[in-house]
Amino acid sequence: MAKIGIFFGTDTGRTRLIAKQIAKKLGDLADAPVNIGRTTLADFLAYDSLIVGSPTLGDGMLPGESCGLSQPSWEEFVPQLAEVDLSGKTIAIFGLGDQKKYANEFVDAIGLLHDAFADSGARIVGRWPTEGYEFAASKAVDGDEFLGLALDQHHQPVLTEQRIDTWLEQIKPELLP
Template identity: 50%
Template sequence: MNKIGIFFGTETGTTRLIAKKIHARLGDELAAKPVNVNRIEPADLLAYDALILGSPSYGVGQIPGHAAGCLESNWAEFLAKMPGGTPLAGKRVALFGLGAQERYTERFASSLRKLHDVLLGYGAEIVGDWSTEGYTFEHSASVIDGRFVGLVLDQRTQGMHTDARLDAWVAQVRPLLVEKIEQAA
């Protein structure tokens, strides 16, 4: 596809809201409308060469899904339908995740790392890491070499920073995702 695909898993609707904010920043010309992964099949996601994928944090650093306590299907159920091998080889993926740094300070946004690792195993090229500066938490599995594996947002205690963080992150990943679309064209 010649657009950026935006897909998300959500339980409370917050990840959906952030996906819509990202879409608004990219515009209809560049990005497809965000879609919940519980409404698609893998072929729908695999049709895109450039992707933005969003995840809530659920369970104890688990990929969100029924086993992690989600009431609706989420990333775990979607990933169970993915074909074997490296179906994301040649795809460029930017990740964003939500978490609550004060409530879950010992595992802040750790679900994002699990999704990151699965996607790497599927052959994805992950872009869009994010600074841990300005956050307060004890531990996050989503930190590699001092940076989050993607944009991390805390709507509960730092919602006032969301728009600025989205603006900066979208400015960072947009050229990388557009480059991939242009390469694939």
């Protein structure tokens, strides 16, 4: 059975820790998480099923060099997807944000990644309810759902593990052939 690829972008390391937690919970079903700034497009495309994660930085941006990161991240990787056909790929997205300090762009990175992958033909799975969060706006919302798993390690860290467990049970059948 093909393994699930896990790719993440990070600023402070929180997204990396969540990616590692997800990988541990998936066990043999997934390969070790990889920082998107340290991989190639070919390595990314080697997977048919992927879980991708990102924090939202500043005013709703993907992590990258223009945000002050010392290495490339999603900001530099996403443009490569414009020339790629992701048909046949299934992708689940998780994102980290701060719903109080950045209430107007909470987990926007989920929406930005969703659009990039969907525009390239990928099937996106893993929507998550907005109930239980307090924020003003987000590019990651469609109706009453986030386009992926939204996590707030600043204000709701005690909810993270249960949210991950529930989300993984939801997406596993979609990601496994």
